[in-house]
Amino acid sequence: MKCPKCGSENTQYVAVHHSGSSGSFTDACCGMMIFGPIGILCGLCGASPGFTDDYWVCHSCGKKFQAGTAKAAEKARQEKIQQELNAKARRKALLSAANPVILQNIDNEVIEAENRYKALKARLKADKQAFLQEYPACKVQNTFRMIGRGIIIALTGFIAFLAIDMDELITIIIWFLAAMVIGVMCMMPPYYIKLSPALTELNEAVENAKKYKEYLDRLKKARDEENGV
Ligand SMILES: [Zn+2]
Known part of the structure; x- marks a missing residue:
């Protein structure tokens, strides 16, 4: 023993x-x-x-x-x-699947990817503001939609709160549905992004830059752990 x-x-x-x-x-x-x-x-x-x-x-x-x-x-x-x-x-799988050139230069790649992501994000923000200034009606509509979204989130949260006293299974189901609704509501991008193809494209570029940056972060971490840093 x-x-x-x-x-x-x-x-x-x-x-x-x-x-x-x-x-x-x-x-x-x-x-x-x-x-x-x-x-x-x-x-x-x-x-x-x-x-x-x-x-x-x-x-x-x-x-x-x-x-x-x-x-x-x-x-x-x-x-x-x-x-x-x-x-x-x-x-090991992550490291062996990585591009060796990128892997060798990973410290700089991470910094560059981070800068690219930040720059794209800033551009998206600026372009969004420019778009809304050009189409003020969109801004008003967007405000109303944001208020509507807030009301739906609050109502869903309230229903979930009321469900505390119900049967255990029903409570779990209602909480699950409420979490789904609130999650989807919070993750939806502002609707006007869909109105402008340029904004849609830029929004996708930001998402991709973010994913790539996260991938490089994982790669760097794996490299450091492999080297026992
Ligand atoms: Zn002992």
């Missing part, structure tokens, strides 16, 4: 038997004198079986532990090892 504290195999099983009060001859005699023949039985039956206290002791660190504790600790340790192996395999 492996010690759950220090991992040493130098452990020993210990069993200590605590004897209970055994039904004895004197108990039976006393029982007979007081209660007659039934007393004999009662005296003899007063036997309690006692119990055995068993555990393991680690000779390396002195820890006392139960077999179950040690097994659970060992299982957790094995799972952790497996998780580390899986993470390592994923890292």
